[in-house]
Amino acid sequence: MSVQESVNRFFKECKRVLRVSKKPNREEYLNFSKVTAIGIAILGVIGFIIALVFQLIGI
Structure with a gap:
């Protein structure tokens, strides 16, 4: 498959x-x-818990 054929195929798929x-x-x-906000909040809570645990352990 040539470069031109692969480029043409790519553009056809993009149009589709x-x-x-x-x-x-x-x-x-x-x-x-809502789903995005919940995901960001969950990641924030997990990060906060990990930081809190490391502070309590003293690392």
Whole structure:
């Protein structure tokens, strides 16, 4: 497969993805935002707990 064929194939796949994709409606956007915020909060709590444990151990 030549470089030009692989580039053409890549652009065809990009066009297909853009045709299939759609803009999220308000409900989908809010759900995505909630899940993202919960994930960030969980990671923050885990980081805080790890920092607290290290401070208590004295490392």
